[in-house]
Amino acid sequence: MGTEKTWSGLSLTDIYRGKGPWSFSISSVEPSRYHYVLYELPANLQHPPKPHQSSQPFLWDNDHVRMPFSEENLYPLKENGTDVIKLRWTVIQEALSLPINSVNQFEAALNKYNMSLPKFQLLHYFFTEVLQEDESQHFFKTILPRIIKLALRLPELIPCGIPLLAQNRNRSLSLSQLQISCLLANAFLCTFPYKKSVASRYPGVNFISLYSSFERVARKQCICEKIKCILNYFDRITQQEPTGVVTFERKMIPWSNMPKWNTLEDKLGDTRVHISSTGTIEDASGFLQVDFANKNIGGGVLRYGCVQEEIRFIICPELIVSRLFIEQLNGVEAVKIIGVERYSSYTGYGDTFRFSGNFEDSTPHDLFGRRRTSICVIDATKFNKPRDQFQGAMILREVNKAYVGFSCREKENVAPIATGNWGCGAFNGSKQLKTLIQLIACTAAKRDLVYYSFDDEDITKDFYEIYLFLANNQVTIKQLWSILGQFTRSSLNEEKLYPFIKQAYFDSKKQPTISKYFTKEPNSKRGPLEPVPSSSTSKTAPLTVNRSPEHKPSTTNPKKTKLEEELVEELLSSLSEDIIPSSQPETPVMKKFTKLSKVKTKKSSETIVDMLPDTDISAIFDMLDGNANKSESTKEEEKMEIDDYEHGHKGAKNKITDYFNKINK
Known part of the structure; x- marks a missing residue:
């Protein structure tokens, strides 16, 4: 009988690119002021x-x-x-x-x-x-x-x-x-x-x-x-x-020069991996x-x-x-x-x-x-309370x-990283989280990853499965960073991290945007209020999502009069609800728009369509969708959003305000 395979991913021969362990670039020894x-x-x-x-x-x-x-x-x-x-x-x-x-x-x-x-x-x-x-x-x-x-x-x-x-x-x-x-x-x-x-x-x-x-x-x-x-x-x-x-x-790298993780489009699947439950880091010849x-x-x-x-x-x-x-x-x-x-x-x-x-x-x-x-x-x-490591600041650190x-300074032919359960012993780190953190860092540094789990067959198997999921779906650092932010705000146990990532990714793919409510597909029998149906191919059991009790999406084609009465309320309530909550706190733009969304509608003899402003409001909502669903935003970007809202869209804002005032009369 042959010995049981103890590793997943590429073989070490492939990780070496067929050239052996001593072919990677090296730094020189040159006296200087540094x-x-x-x-x-x-x-x-x-x-x-x-x-x-x-x-x-x-x-x-x-x-x-x-x-x-x-x-x-x-x-x-x-x-x-x-x-x-x-x-x-x-x-x-x-x-x-x-x-x-x-x-x-x-x-x-x-x-x-x-x-x-x-x-x-x-x-x-x-x-x-x-x-x-x-x-x-x-x-x-x-x-x-x-x-x-x-x-x-x-x-x-x-x-x-x-x-x-x-x-x-x-x-x-x-x-x-x-x-x-x-x-x-x-x-x-x-x-x-x-x-x-x-x-x-x-x-x-x-x-x-x-x-x-x-x-x-x-x-x-x-x-x-x-x-x-x-x-x-x-x-x-x-x-x-x-x-x-x-x-x-x-x-050392100053904080100001660190990668902006919420913006990186590098695909995690571009990092080649070898994951093994046997072997030790010190025996990983030629690797860092x-x-x-x-x-x-x-x-x-x-x-x-x-x-x-x-x-x-x-x-x-x-x-x-x-x-x-x-x-x-x-x-x-x-x-x-x-x-x-x-x-x-x-x-x-x-x-x-x-x-x-x-x-x-x-x-x-x-x-x-x-x-x-x-x-x-x-x-x-070191985390005295293991849950603390899922705080955004801790993940960032x-x-x-x-x-x-x-x-490293070398940009070509750099050696892969040989690592393992970093900080997961006496420091109480989560193996699931640390595998992803090191995968992100390897991808940004353009290095392949060789991971030794130290006889932990479960993490060997689970890490490779989530890696395949990320690679097959071409998930980027930016997308994974957003999902980690969502997990931070959840109350789930750390062992749920991998299933959460899969579910959150599929949910993000079926999340409707506001513009869908203004666009009726040709030959569609669906009412303007009905979101485009979608189905997930994920075999992962869906995670529980807390929905507000008053939110009940329409599943039938309402009569025209009912549509006119409920369009604004239904439309604006969808603004404040994401299947996957944003990993960024509400921006000033969204805070201002949320105030508008709290206006109660009243019946009117005029039709909603007659009262719509001349501005291309679907384009405005597309802009707002982008802000509401943004995974991360720096302080500078938030300031730009405010300036853009106040100056570039002042006319549209006034029309929307007049529109709601007219409804309230």
């Missing part, structure tokens, strides 16, 4: 590139990482009973030069150049209860001395400091893998100075919190497994120096792989966290260094990281996470010396965030 390169070009992969030298070191200011070896990094201590101030780097060198053969001595060494450290309870547990005696001895006699030696090379390998990738700036930073390993060795030894004002905005890389994370008993084992991954990384890079480079890019991030990059990787982002950072430890210089993300920012190497294999997730051995990364390098692994860091919103992460 791209800081801390090594000498080019990187040839034969040996680690040389560090870049600069006349200005930038070791201790507000725009750069405060380096441990800076002359401004001072440390107070007592010597022979006297208070003295020494260079902290000197204290670090002295403390790490002493023999360290046990976890107690390791903790004592770090306390010599750090104030008020917590007890390293987890680290004590790791070396006394988890590792075998020979494994502990190998660490203290072999691995740790190599880590210390690498860490103390910091002034040599990064002599010019590291620029901060601060908020609201599009900036990139490229480092060699050897430079990154040196920074991580210092993080392992907790040498980076702590400053409270900086710590609130930058997550930090010192491993102190990891060593002391002992309060959550259920996570004790998985934290030990994370330390195993870290030690495996150091064991490898201290034996053989890595020769590649890594680029970290902070991306999404990191389900925390706004503080890396999340709880150096604490109790052990889900998607933390696992990715722990098996690719070079990602952890980003916590040193990437400021907390705001709502219109994302990070792209190119070139990291994977070092560890794993099994499980959360409490069941386990290190399962060394991993040899076979990903090829690009022309600039980077592994062809690209990661998109986007943080979802999430789709903007995804779009920033998915967009």
Whole structure:
């Protein structure tokens, strides 16, 4: 028997367009005012590139990482009973030069150049209860001395400091893998100075919190497994120096430059998809792989966290260094990281996470010396009340965030997005909504979508079905955006979102407009008041639509006198009722017209036809139909509507007003 198919949509071969995973376009490494390169070009992969030298070191200011070896990094201590101030780097060198053969001595060494450290309870547990005696001895006699030696090379390998990738700036930073390993060795030894004002905005890389994370008993084992991954990384890079480079890019798009989602005519079916219940994002070769991030990059990787982002950072430890210089993300920012190497294999997730051995990364390098692994860091919103995510502002925030992460300068041959249930775990996101949000962002960014549902066969099936519906009916971003707005105003549960979209789409197709009441089809036996009948081919059970009790569409051909009495009331009542309510609040134009619609009609000896103004009123109603059914409208568009109403149609407005005044007499 053949294995059961676990994916829908196009095959990965088709997603690769038959050219394989390494054929997509790549960004370059070019030093500029927007791209800081801390090594000498080019990187040839034969040996680690040389560090870049600069006349200005930038070791201790507000725009750069405060380096441990800076002359401004001072440390107070007592010597022979006297208070003295020494260079902290000197204290670090002295403390790490002493023999360290046990976890107690390791903790004592770090306390010599750090104030008020917590007890390293987890680290004590790791070396006394988890590792075998020979494994502990190998660490203290072999691995740790190599880590210390690498860490103390910091002034040599990064002599010019590291620029901060601060908020609201599009900036990139490229480092060699050897430079990154040196920074991580210092993080392992907790040498980076702590400053409270900086710590609130930058997550930090010192491993102190990891060593002391002992309060959550259920996570004790998985934290030990994370330390195993870290030690495996150091064991490898201290034996053989890595020769590649890594680029970290902070991306932001101002709100004013974001797409106007309610106007985009891009068809969602133009985005090609592959949806699978098996596989993982980190194995999606050649694609832009999404990191389900925390706004503080890396999340709880150096604490109790052990889900998607933390696992990715722990098996690719070079990602952890980003916590040193990437400021907390705001709502219109994302990070792209190119070139990291994977070092560890794993099994499980959360409490069941386990290190399962060394991993040899076979990903090829690009022309600039980077592994062809690209990661998109986007943080979802955490919803304490899941229903809140269907508010218009929340949907807008999430789709903007995804779009920033998915967009790129390259316009041709861009890599597909490899993603999954973004923000749908501890952040309580709706899988149905997040699939659509990411599909919208992919379509706008002109990228294909590869979706891993993490063994959720239901969402694999349901997402593909709604994708086919959107594609077959050529639904645009604009149309879907309008329907999402309607769902926002409904009281339906989130699992009804997909059926709601189908029903709302068909309802929008059969919605009559006012002009139909003024146009009688040739050879039609239907009365002027009867809407054109339509039928839906949808197999979806119709959603309940609340209708006003007084609205009863005519189903028979009334007598002429009855028509004259009820025409205006029937006509205007149809203005205020949409089968699919508008996703835009009532515009000033419609508010003014609604006031007119509340006039009560009286019987008159004159016929309605005789009283109709000379103006082509059906054209006016066509205009009003367009405004009433508009899915979205910006403030500027509303102002234009008011001006247009007041000036361009003043004569028509006066005639309509006179007309109703005449009826009331």
